[in-house]
Each structure stands twice: as structure tokens, then as C-alpha cells.
Amino acid sequence: MWAGESPQLPLLLKDGSIGWGIWGQPYQDVAIAAVPKGGWARLESIKDGKWKRFKPLPVKIPATAFMERARDGSEVWFPITDGLVIQGAAIAQPNQLYTAERGKSILRIYVVTQPAIGDVAAVHDRMPRLVPKEKPPVGG
Template sequence: MCGGVTFNHSGQDYRVFFPNPNAVLPVRMKNGSHLLLPWGRRREQSGSLPVGGWARLDSVYSGVWDKYFPTPVKIDVSSFMEKDYEGKSRWFDLLPGKYIQGLVAKNRNEQRIYVVTMEPDSTMAEFHDRMPRIMFG
């Protein structure tokens, strides 16, 4: 379900895991620059956006997220981590030109990014019941 990512921002390498309340994800802007946004919301964090760090693709399509004015974005990471059914962390590299689809949700002055997830393809089904949606350039 994408519990961690690695990326480079402004020449610094990051390894970020969702449980960290300071977790951020890099959004690739249309001009090629990056913006770091808070990754989801944890129960202990204030705010009114949904708790969690993920948005199921089917819930996006069905309008569940509409009240948060969702904006689709590209999350620019070099790899992501999934925990398999036994709880072991597995890292997967993304090739250049591939991104994780994100959803930026907003409510008043609050803005957070959620990883869009979907049912896994055959290569990922052995690891988890959901996987991040991968996009091309």
C-alpha cells in the first residue's frame, strides 16, 4: 500500500515513511519543479481531511473525495516500499518517466497529498492487496 518512499529534493536524498507525522511527498509541478506536501493525516494530527495516506482509485471515481476538491498530481519518487503479507518490507524502483499518482485534497487552509491506490497487477498481488497507481510521464 506504499508505506514508504525515497526521493531526491534540492540535492538531498530522503527516505520517508507514512507513520512519521512529518512525512512529505514531492509533487512534480508542470514546470518541472517540485513542491513538498504533507503526506495524509494521522489520527493524532489536527485537521478535517481524511485520516490515512491513501485514496482508493474506485473511491476517487465514485466521488467520495469530491468534497475535498481533489487535484490529481504526479508524485516524483525513485522507489516505494510495500509490506508483504508477512510484514516484510519490499522496495520497488520506479524507472525514469514513471510516477505514483497522487491526489491533493483541500479543506479551507488545509492541504495534504494522498497516494492513489488500486488492486495489484499480477506481479504485485503476492505482496499486498493494494498498490500505488503508476503513471507515465
């Protein structure tokens, strides 16, 4: 997974602006016990409480498409319907590097996945969980 890189994911903030967070923890990085390795979080694992110790917060990742790797290794892109975003799980990790930012939190973002449905299921067994960009009104 993204060796030697530090990819970031956009986050939709409550005021409608865009923020940024580090995408997970690359497998090649030095182990950081405070966060899980990888860039994905299974919805079933979150619901089962396996992520509870990390205190994940739900976030929304704006995107127009997502990619899954087919069984033959090829990239297959799927458009995201207007009004939907990718659900993420954010974990705040204390910065332990000796920099001016030491002690401040580093936000690590994990893409929440679910079993694949529809056209995606023909390509891969998992897919990002897509959620409404806006919360529906209470009772709506």
C-alpha cells in the same frame, strides 16, 4: 501511521520543479473534519465520487521505488520504471492554527492506490497507481 512525525511528499510542478505537500493526515492526529485520515486514496473511491467533497486535484509524485508491507510484516521495495510517477490526490485545507500562515491553504497529499498487479500482487492487495510523467500528445 507515522506517529509524531510530519512526513512530506515531493510533487512534480508544471514547470518541472519540485514542490512539497504534507502526506495525508496521520491517524493519531487530532481529527480534522476537512480532510480524510490516512495517507492513501483508493482510485475506485475517487471514481465513485466519495472524495468529491474534498475537491481533490491530481498531482504527480516523483519516486524511483515504492514499498509495500508483505503479509508477514516485512518491507518489499518495487522499482518504478523510468517515465512513470505515482499519482497523488491533493486537498487544500485552510490553516486554522494561530500563526502568520493562518488562513493560507495547507496542501495534503494522498497516494492514489489501485488493486495490485504483477509482482506486487504476490506481496500486497493494493499498490500506488503509476502514471506517465509526461502527458502523451493529443491523439498519441
